[in-house]
Amino acid sequence: MTRKYDQIIVIDIECTCWEKLPPPGQETDIIEIGICPLNTATGERLERRSLIVQPQRSTVSPFCTRLTSLTQEQVEHGISFVQACNILRFDYQSHRRVWASYGDFDRQQFERQCAALGVTYPFGASHLNVKTLYTLIRRLRHDVGMADALRLLDMPLEGTHHRGGDDAWNVAGLLWRLLLERQKG
Numbered sequence: 001m002t003r004k005y006d007q008i009i010v011i012d013i014e015c016t017c018w019e020k021l022p023p024p025g026q027e028t029d030i031i032e033i034g035i036c037p038l039n040t041a042t043g044e045r046l047e048r049r050s051l052i053v054q055p056q057r058s059t060v061s062p063f064c065t066r067l068t069s070l071t072q073e074q075v076e077h078g079i080s081f082v083q084a085c086n087i088l089r090f091d092y093q094s095h096r097r098v099w100a101s102y103g104d105f106d107r108q109q110f111e112r113q114c115a116a117l118g119v120t121y122p123f124g125a126s127h128l129n130v131k132t133l134y135t136l137i138r139r140l141r142h143d144v145g146m147a148d149a150l151r152l153l154d155m156p157l158e159g160t161h162h163r164g165g166d167d168a169w170n171v172a173g174l175l176w177r178l179l180l181e182r183q184k185g
């Protein structure tokens with residue numbers, strides 16, 4: 001199937017989490033998928049979407065609620081992981097487009113969770129790590145978190161940090177800035 005370069009699908013997930021290791025019997029689950037398609041011709045961010053996903057193997061801890069603002073009650077009303085993956089494929093053609101996230105965590109979690117639950121991986125092979133790109137283009141010696149990356153470029157952090165939809169939106173803005181900077185040489 002031919003690959004499409006008209007948009008980059010920027011993704012940011014939130015997951016169940018704990019201060020230290022998961023409690024016995026629980027596994028990290030995706031609880032939110034933030035999606036922001038970036039038009040590669042104009043830089044327009046086409047949508048700021050948030051899919052709330054029901055965790056199948058864990059529950060939302062108070063620690064996780066403090067970090068993400070998401071509660072167990074909220075995620076219990078979410079869609080299933082397999083439904084969320086289908087939305088990515090059908091609504092965003094995620095398997096045919098380049099997708100991007102800030103760091104490698106999102107890709108690894110999708111790979112792990114798809115394998116563990118027997119769900120078809122919704123993406124193709126082209127993943128863009130915006131954190132690596134940032135480090136290289138800005139010629140930094142160490143990588144930095146998303147909030148610092150925005151701050152260093154005097155860009156606002158729009159919405160709520162650690163919410164998938166807002167994080168994806170901000171990462172898409174950052175990515176476009178980097179692509180423009182690269183063009184200028």
Ligand code: AMP
Pocket residue numbers: 012013014015016017018019067068161162163167
């Ligand atoms: P983020 O995109 O930075 O909001 O982080 C994505 C996910 O990584 C969160 O939903 C958590 O599951 C996990 N995470 C991020 N920061 C922390 C932290 N300080 N402690 C534990 N888990 C974290």
Ligand code: MG
Pocket residue numbers: 012013014161162163164167
């Ligand atoms: Mg996030």
